[in-house]
Amino acid sequence: TTFEVMPGVCHDVLDLLRQAKPGSDTQLLLARSFARLARREDHLDVIAGMLDGRRELDGLAVDTDMRWTLLTSLTTAGRFGEREIEAELDRDDTATGRVRAAMATASIPTPQAKQTAWASVVESDELPNAIQGATIAGFLRVHDEQLLEPFVEPYFAALERIWRERTSEIATQIVEGLFPAQLASEALLARTERWLDEATTAEPSMRRLIAEGRDGIQRALKVQSRDAG
DSSP: OOOHHHHHHHHHHHHHHHOOOOOOOHHHHHHHHHHHOOOSSHHHHHHHHHHHHOOOTTTTOOOOHHHHHHHHHHHHTTTHHHHHHHHHHHHHHHHHHHHHHHHHHTTSSSSSHHHHHHHIIOOOOOHHHHHEEEEEEEHHSSGGGGTTTHHHHHHHHHHHHHHHHHHHHHHHHHHHHHGGGGGGHHHHHHHHHHHEEEESOOOHHHHHHHHHHHHHHHHHHHHHHHHHO
16 A cells, blocks of 8 residues: 555655755755655654754754644654644744644544544634644544544535535535545445435535545545556
């Protein structure tokens, strides 16, 4: 699967990062990619060292934005939690900092954290748009996709209510953002097609989003089939 090869990909990215021109855009992009891909313990050790200054890369500025990137990587991996997020927010108590903190908090890899993030988006309508978008992004950041499986049925059950109760922009952000594409499987494909068959009165705009999600699953399954072959 994708996650079986990712450690090797991540190691290649780390090698490229170490070879990148100091202070270049390439170095910055590679640092962000490495933080996003890191799963292996030795790679996470590098991330932690970059954050606390033990492992400096010549020319790479570990500024506020990079600190949040590194911290979210460690949070997604379960090394950090609410205490570290709150401490970072104390350092960067700004509108942008609160958005980044929302993403990091939603990325905490526990069922409780995922349920809290889900409820704040799907069951409540009090989040500002930027915070909601960040929460959705953090919710989807997992190393173990099983954390997302309990939300498949609630997702389909909530679709028409969300579209009815939220503005078009917010509803689109939720419906598109929370579609469980990471769980691509024949079972999810069948569930998606069943919703499309049954929700005949759903708004065309929402049906189009779900149909696009279905098409994405079909493409993913074809890739999985080729990889298995």
